[in-house]
Structures are given as C-alpha cells and as structure tokens.
Amino acid sequence: MTENGVYVYAFIPEGEVLSADAVGVGSPPAPLRLVGEGRVIAVVSDAPPQLRARRRDLMAHQEVLLRLSDSGPVLPMRFGAIAPDEESVRAQLSGSQAELLATLSHLEGAVEINLKALPAQNALAAVIAEEKNVRRLRAAVRRRPDYEANVRLGEAVATALSRRAADAGKKVLHKLTPMARAVVPGPEVHGCALNVSFLVDRSESDTFRATAQRFADAHRERVELRVAGPLPCYSFVSSQNLRTPVAGG
Amino acid sequence: MTTTMYADEVAPCPPRAGTLYDVLELILDRGMVIDVFIRVSLVGIEILKIDARIVVASVDTYLRFAEACNRLDLERDSGSTTIPELLGGGAAKSIGKRKVRKAAESVGDTVRKAVGSGDDEDEDEQEERPKKRRAPARDGASRRRRAEA
CATH class of the missing domain: 3.30.1890 (Bacterial polysaccharide co-polymerase-like)
Structure with missing residues (x-):
C-alpha cells in the first residue's frame, strides 16, 4: 500500500460520506478515504514522507476535522497520528468500537x-x-x-x-x-x-x-x-x- | 463558521489562520491518541507562538513597564500605551505619528483622563525623560528610547 503509512484524521459514525474532492495533509494534498466496516469508520489518507508539524499540514488537519464536524459527530485524532497500514486501523476500530461509539454519542450535536x-x-x-x-x-x-x-x-x-x-x-x-x-x-x-x-x-x-x-x-x-x-x-x-x-x- | 474574536484588537490574519494561531496547542496536545499508531515527531516543529504579547517576567520587562509608568504622568494620551509597544520591536502595531497637541497636564489629570478616555490609539507616544518637560515634538524617531536606568 503506502510506504509512509496511513495518516488518521478522525473517527466518525458509519454512514457519513466524504466529498469527492476532500484532501488532507501533504504536498500535493493527499485525497481522503474511509477505512472500516463496523459502526465506526476512520477518515485517513496516505501519509506524506517526512511529515512534520508544518503550518500547512496543521491547517489541513484542522480543515478536514472542521468539514467533518459540519455533517455529524467527529472524534478528532491528535495531529500526526500515523498507522502502519489500513489493517491496523481496522483492528483498532473493531477492538475499541464500543468505547468509540460511546464517545461519539457524547459529542453528538x-x-x-x-x-x-x-x-x-x-x-x-x-x-x-x-x-x-x-x-x-x-x-x-x-x-x-x-x-x-x-x-x-x-x-x-x-x-x-x-x-x-x-x-x-x-x-x-x-x-x-x-x-x-x-x-x-x-x-x-x-x-x-x-x-x-x-x-x-x-x-x-x-x-x-x-x-x-x-x-x-x-x-x-x-x-x-x-x-x-x-x-x-x-x-x-x-x-x-x-x-x-x-x-x- | 470558525472564527476568532479579539477583545480589543483587529485580528492580524484571516480568520482561519487566526484560528490556527489560537488553537495550536489543542491540535498538538489534545485529540485522540492511539498507542499503536506512530506519532509524528514534534522535534523541530515550526512553532507558531501563541502571542508575542506575553508578559515575560524578567528584569528587562520590568524596566520597560516602569518606564511606561513613569512616562504616563508626563504624557497626555498615555491610554494608548500597549504591552506590544512596551516589549518593543516587531510585535508592536504601528501607531500614528501625530504630534501631541497640548502640553502635559498634572499627574492626576493625566491619569484620570487616560482612564476615562480609553484608548486614543492614533496618538503618538513621545519619548520623555523622567522629571523633565517635553522638548518640542520631533517626528517620532526617538519614541522607543529607553529611560536611562
């Protein structure tokens, strides 16, 4: 898959969709995608090489989360979380689904x-x-x-x-x-x-x-x-x- | 949607940038952390400081405060003395260069006036040494000179 890992932005409830042109960190900005099949899904993109806390990438992270929160509850990740691959994101989702769901419902609205x-x-x-x-x-x-x-x-x-x-x-x-x-x-x-x-x-x-x-x-x-x-x-x-x-x- | 408001200053940057400026520590220090995920190294981060206007506890800062205090009773429109100006240099917003219109008044009058009239931000800050009357106003060149201390 991607050699630099998977950048994770947020967890959201299933059923949310991304706009087709949604992009995240990196230059050029990496397209966003969803990972997971359960009741909670992750918003991710390919991680750029040598990611650092640059202004551009901080803004991109924030922007993704702001857009997501316009359409529903969002569990934001701290800036800079990189999973080794999509498989580990799925494992995380299935392992802590109940807890993630509970927090998402707290944040609803x-x-x-x-x-x-x-x-x-x-x-x-x-x-x-x-x-x-x-x-x-x-x-x-x-x-x-x-x-x-x-x-x-x-x-x-x-x-x-x-x-x-x-x-x-x-x-x-x-x-x-x-x-x-x-x-x-x-x-x-x-x-x-x-x-x-x-x-x-x-x-x-x-x-x-x-x-x-x-x-x-x-x-x-x-x-x-x-x-x-x-x-x-x-x-x-x-x-x-x-x-x-x-x-x- | 997301904006940042300031109590008494116009935001120096567009709202989005202003937002980042004020919430940087949340983006970097809050939000969910998953142990098995790697966290990007924050070494060498381009830190966007919260503000250049912080009150720094140092002798140098104290002396600037003291200077400003001493200046207050010699200048009429001291209500515009702001901490950025005290800390000097780049963070200070540029203020007008109009000359002070009237001679200095008594201490009590000046303070009362400054408190009452709020900020007259266009007024120039003229440099003045303690215990001396104002020399004829020049064009602002000397206004940040430090009191001899």
Missing part, C-alpha cells in the same frame, strides 16, 4: 469552544489608577529614580496585570460554565492566565460566544479574552473527561 484569558493590553493607566501598590512604588520612583526602584515598580505592574487577568478569567469561567455540557482545562500556554475548553451545544455556540464577548467588552481593562470556535472537539475525545470539573480556574 456539540462543538468545542476554547477560551484564553491574557493580561489586558491597554490597561496600564487602569493598573496605576486601581492598584495601590503600583501607585506607591511609582511615587517612590518619582521621588528617587533608581534602578532598584524601577525594577520593583515594573515587577508590581507585571504582577498586577497577571493577577487582574486571572481574577477576570475566574469570573468569566464561572459565568460560562453553566452554559456548557462539559469544561476541561487546556494545555498550559505561556502567558495565558486561563486556557479552558467548553463543550457546547452547536445550537448554543453563538449565544455562548456573544456572552463571552459581552464579558470581554465589560472587562477590557482587566483581561483580554480570546474565544476560538466552534472547533472540533479535541479536548473531549475521552468519555472519561466529559464530567471532569475545571480545577481551580
């Missing part, structure tokens, strides 16, 4: 929305106005400008920006959690005060985003919120994590 809270970008004046400690250190610097005092002032500003973003992140998490089917913390991202993914009914995703946007508008001097989605349900692929509450916030 749902999308992932990711929320990141970062320190606000235009908040220096607000920090000075509202943070006593910063005001005090700033006054000290003005009385006697020196290196140490400047470092202390700058550190206080940085700390205040992070804390304000984290506090606002907790608030928005509290507000949005009741609107979601499930919530899980995202991977650690440097500089983010909060990174969290919500499993949301597809029909509710506009309302969800609008709520987040209203919060962002009202708290722009404390936090910069970034909302991404609707996304494939990357963070909800295990039926175990569907009820995991967010730790701490």
Whole structure:
C-alpha cells in the first residue's frame, strides 16, 4: 500500500460520506478515504514522507476535522497520528468500537469552544489608577529614580496585570460554565492566565460566544479574552473527561 | 463558521489562520491518541507562538513597564500605551505619528483622563525623560528610547 503509512484524521459514525474532492495533509494534498466496516469508520489518507508539524499540514488537519464536524459527530485524532497500514486501523476500530461509539454519542450535536484569558493590553493607566501598590512604588520612583526602584515598580505592574487577568478569567469561567455540557482545562500556554475548553451545544455556540464577548467588552481593562470556535472537539475525545470539573480556574 | 474574536484588537490574519494561531496547542496536545499508531515527531516543529504579547517576567520587562509608568504622568494620551509597544520591536502595531497637541497636564489629570478616555490609539507616544518637560515634538524617531536606568 503506502510506504509512509496511513495518516488518521478522525473517527466518525458509519454512514457519513466524504466529498469527492476532500484532501488532507501533504504536498500535493493527499485525497481522503474511509477505512472500516463496523459502526465506526476512520477518515485517513496516505501519509506524506517526512511529515512534520508544518503550518500547512496543521491547517489541513484542522480543515478536514472542521468539514467533518459540519455533517455529524467527529472524534478528532491528535495531529500526526500515523498507522502502519489500513489493517491496523481496522483492528483498532473493531477492538475499541464500543468505547468509540460511546464517545461519539457524547459529542453528538456539540462543538468545542476554547477560551484564553491574557493580561489586558491597554490597561496600564487602569493598573496605576486601581492598584495601590503600583501607585506607591511609582511615587517612590518619582521621588528617587533608581534602578532598584524601577525594577520593583515594573515587577508590581507585571504582577498586577497577571493577577487582574486571572481574577477576570475566574469570573468569566464561572459565568460560562453553566452554559456548557462539559469544561476541561487546556494545555498550559505561556502567558495565558486561563486556557479552558467548553463543550457546547452547536445550537448554543453563538449565544455562548456573544456572552463571552459581552464579558470581554465589560472587562477590557482587566483581561483580554480570546474565544476560538466552534472547533472540533479535541479536548473531549475521552468519555472519561466529559464530567471532569475545571480545577481551580 | 470558525472564527476568532479579539477583545480589543483587529485580528492580524484571516480568520482561519487566526484560528490556527489560537488553537495550536489543542491540535498538538489534545485529540485522540492511539498507542499503536506512530506519532509524528514534534522535534523541530515550526512553532507558531501563541502571542508575542506575553508578559515575560524578567528584569528587562520590568524596566520597560516602569518606564511606561513613569512616562504616563508626563504624557497626555498615555491610554494608548500597549504591552506590544512596551516589549518593543516587531510585535508592536504601528501607531500614528501625530504630534501631541497640548502640553502635559498634572499627574492626576493625566491619569484620570487616560482612564476615562480609553484608548486614543492614533496618538503618538513621545519619548520623555523622567522629571523633565517635553522638548518640542520631533517626528517620532526617538519614541522607543529607553529611560536611562
């Protein structure tokens, strides 16, 4: 078959079809095909030689999953999963069919929305106005400008920006959690005060985003919120994590 | 369909690209993993950093914050001071070069004004040394000069 193995994008329920021109990773992009006969099938393509996490291939992976999620539940694979051959994909499907089916039914009609809270970008004046400690250190610097005092002032500003973003992140998490089917913390991202993914009914995703946007508008001097989605349900692929509450916030 | 929204900034790239930018860690660190499948090596990955605007805890960053703080009371339209500008260089969005219109006001007025008026993003950031009045505004060439520290 293919010498580089089989790139696996996702598992979907039987009965879904691919559009004839659907393509995936590689250059030129490899045509997609379906593998499996059971109640769950895999979306695959030939793997390109020397696959790496290039921007082009990351986009292709994401694009395939987005298209699939337009037409039904999708269990997304992490980027870069390569099976030795189609036979091993079939073996995997038959071996874990029940579990895959259970997760797919959990994800039916749902999308992932990711929320990141970062320190606000235009908040220096607000920090000075509202943070006593910063005001005090700033006054000290003005009385006697020196290196140490400047470092202390700058550190206080940085700390205040992070804390304000984290506090606002907790608030928005509290507000949005009741609107979601499930919530899980995202991977650690440097500089983010909060990174969290919500499993949301597809029909509710506009309302969800609008709520987040209203919060962002009202708290722009404390936090910069970034909302991404609707996304494939990357963070909800295990039926175990569907009820995991967010730790701490 | 999938878009990324920003709290207060226009997205720098088309929505799809913006989406990748913000969800990279999900594509790489979430999603189903099957033990018997090989995972592509992420060594040498072209990392697309989440953002150039992260707050970095270093003395250098602190000094820039402090400088910006000190500048606030000498400049009128300090509400436009953004972290990208503080961190300097490429990530900073270009801002207008209009000259500051009025002389500096008192500290209290300036801060109150900056807080109240939000972001007047077109206003230039004029360089100013602590404790000195503004020299006649020049055409922005010196605006990122660091305070002597």
